[in-house]
Amino acid sequence: MNAVWAMARRDLLLALRRQSEVLTALFFFVIVCSLFPLGIGPEPALLRKIAPGVLWVAALLATLLGLPRLFAADHQDGTLEQMALSPSSLGLLVAGKVLAHWLVSGLPLVLLAPVLGIQFDLAPDALLVLVIALLLGTPLLSLIGAIGAALTLGVRGGGVLLALLVLPLYVPALIFGAGAVEAHIAGMAYAGHLSLLGAMLAVAVFFAPWATTAALRIALES
Amino acid sequence: MHWNSVGEFFAMGGRAFYVWGSFGACALLMAVEPILAQRRARAVRDTLRREKLADELDRTLDRSPG
Amino acid sequence: MNPSTRTPTAHPLSRWLFHYASPPVFYPLAGRLMPWFWALAALFGVAGLYVSFFVAPTDAVQGEAYRIIFVHVPASWMSMFIYLVMAFWAAVGLVFNTRLSGMMAQALAPTGALMAVLSLWTGSLWGKPMWGTWWVWDARLTSELILAFLYIGFIALQASIDDARRADKAGAILALVGVVNVPVIYFSVKWWNTLHQGASVSMTKSPSMAQTMLWGMLLMALCFWMYAIAVALTRVRAIILEREAATDWVKHALE
Numbered sequence: 054m055n056a057v058w059a060m061a062r063r064d065l066l067l068a069l070r071r072q073s074e075v076l077t078a079l080f081f082f083v084i085v086c087s088l089f090p091l092g093i094g095p096e097p098a099l100l101r102k103i104a105p106g107v108l109w110v111a112a113l114l115a116t117l118l119g120l121p122r123l124f125a126a127d128h129q130d131g132t133l134e135q136m137a138l139s140p141s142s143l144g145l146l147v148a149g150k151v152l153a154h155w156l157v158s159g160l161p162l163v164l165l166a167p168v169l170g171i172q173f174d175l176a177p178d179a180l181l182v183l184v185i186a187l188l189l190g191t192p193l194l195s196l197i198g199a200i201g202a203a204l205t206l207g208v209r210g211g212g213v214l215l216a217l218l219v220l221p222l223y224v225p226a227l228i229f230g231a232g233a234v235e236a237h238i239a240g241m242a243y244a245g246h247l248s249l250l251g252a253m254l255a256v257a258v259f260f261a262p263w264a265t266t267a268a269l270r271i272a273l274e275s
Numbered sequence: 276m277h278w279n280s281v282g283e284f285f286a287m288g289g290r291a292f293y294v295w296g297s298f299g300a301c302a303l304l305m306a307v308e309p310i311l312a313q314r315r316a317r318a319v320r321d322t323l324r325r326e327k328l329a330d331e332l333d334r335t336l337d338r339s340p341g
Numbered sequence: 342m343n344p345s346t347r348t349p350t351a352h353p354l355s356r357w358l359f360h361y362a363s364p365p366v367f368y369p370l371a372g373r374l375m376p377w378f379w380a381l382a383a384l385f386g387v388a389g390l391y392v393s394f395f396v397a398p399t400d401a402v403q404g405e406a407y408r409i410i411f412v413h414v415p416a417s418w419m420s421m422f423i424y425l426v427m428a429f430w431a432a433v434g435l436v437f438n439t440r441l442s443g444m445m446a447q448a449l450a451p452t453g454a455l456m457a458v459l460s461l462w463t464g465s466l467w468g469k470p471m472w473g474t475w476w477v478w479d480a481r482l483t484s485e486l487i488l489a490f491l492y493i494g495f496i497a498l499q500a501s502i503d504d505a506r507r508a509d510k511a512g513a514i515l516a517l518v519g520v521v522n523v524p525v526i527y528f529s530v531k532w533w534n535t536l537h538q539g540a541s542v543s544m545t546k547s548p549s550m551a552q553t554m555l556w557g558m559l560l561m562a563l564c565f566w567m568y569a570i571a572v573a574l575t576r577v578r579a580i581i582l583e584r585e586a587a588t589d590w591v592k593h594a595l596e
Binding site for chain 3: 277284285287288289290292293294297298300301303304308309312313315316318319320323324327335
């Protein structure tokens with residue numbers, strides 16, 4: 054487990070030195086959310102209806118923006134090869150990187166979402182459900198996204214190809230994440246949605262680093 | 276067999292566009308796909324044959340004394 | 342490393358499998374098998390079309406437009422089945438490091454994508470007379486759309502990696518991740534659909550199928566299956582030649 058924390062700490066320190074990249078993704082999230090009312094109209098009832106979906110889709114896209122960064126820098130300067138050769142399990146190191154990625158790219162989205170939710174006239178209790186859903190969902194997005202980032206490492210087409218690969222896999226998280234908030238707004242039970250999100254997260258914590266590691270080894274051996 | 280005439284068959288109860296649009300698209304794509312695959316196979320074979328001939332030509336030129 | 346020399350005292354079945362997993366052996370075999378599959382496809386196609394148009398009765402509710410199911414359902418089934426087979430060969434290639442498995446997965450993908458596209462196209466043409474819109478966000482059609490994206494992603498990934506072996510392995514991981522996610526995606530879309538639309542619009546809930554309708558779908562499905570195998574064999578032969586171009590056996594095979 055030490056390997057996980059050590060790797061996470063290292064990546065966090067590196068991210069702190071490159072704050073602009075992180076902040077750009079956050080501003081992207083804000084801008085995309087603002088585009089929808091501009092495109093659809095400012096009617097509060099309509100905005101309340103589309104808010105969960107819009108916020109979730111914007112979170113997906115903002116996460117995608119940060120994914121190519123996950124392995125690219127380390128791949129370029131050879132650190133990734135060192136990681137693969139190190140005595141620590143590559144899976145644990147990958148988990149550490151994904152954790153750092155989430156802390157830097159995902160958690161800020163979770164914290165920012167209620168503010169943007171207010172723009173869409175969401176009630177406070179709906180905002181709470183939104184935050185919980187994103188709290189469960191954004192790590193899931195980082196974990197699944199890591200697989201895509203590893204598969205497309207150093208490949209032509211980079212970020213767009215990554216999006217194409219990963220977005221279909223994001224659909225269940227989107228459905229249950231936005232669905233939880235929508236269910237709450239409609240006065241229906243939402244615990245089921247959150248449980249399913251949690252279950253998917255639990256499974257991803259185990260399998261995603263494994264798939265990511267396999268993909269990294271493939272990228273490194275060529 | 277319940278079509279009273281050829282015309283009725285093609286009309287498909289007024290839904291001709293949808294029914295023949297569907298079956299037609301399938302027939303079209305399932306004819307084009309194998310043709311494209313076959314062309315790809317032929318293109319590879321032609322390229323490789325040409326390279327092989329070029330190789331043999333090179334070798335005979337190398338062997339001959341002038 | 343030639344797999345057929347690795348296990349000289351292996352079980353006869355695995356020796357037989359490894360023998361045919363070798364491209365120089367499989368190439369002529371595929372060539373000999375192809376015509377048979379085309380013949381079977383034609384046979385099942387004729388039988389299926391006959392049942393579809395001349396045996397299956399007019400539907401009381403949907404009239405003649407329901408006949409679209411005789412291509413829509415087989416296309417859907419094949420799009421799912423081919424994805425499974427593709428993932429299977431990809432996994433075999435990863436585990437046993439056999440080149441041919443990766444080539445087979447690569448050969449299957451375009452056909453699977455075609456089936457998904459046909460399923461969406463025919464589904465749309467079926468939906469218009471039934472529910473008045475060109476697109477219905479029904480659970481099956483929406484899942485089919487996502488499956489199409491999965492196929493396109495697989496093809497795009499392999500197309501953008503120049504090294505064939507890396508493309509095989511990367512595609513394999515993607516296909517395996519995809520195959521695990523397909524049930525999750527289908528379940529989530531189904532759930533999403535019932536929540537948002539109630540149970541009013543459903544392409545799966547057709548009126549009780551007459552026996553003949555099932556026969557029609559089955560025969561057409563078999564036709565599509567034989568077709569898919571025949572096309573995949575054609576394509577894999579091209580891929581084998583492309584990848585094995587530098588080997589001696591290819592040079593001899595062209596004589």
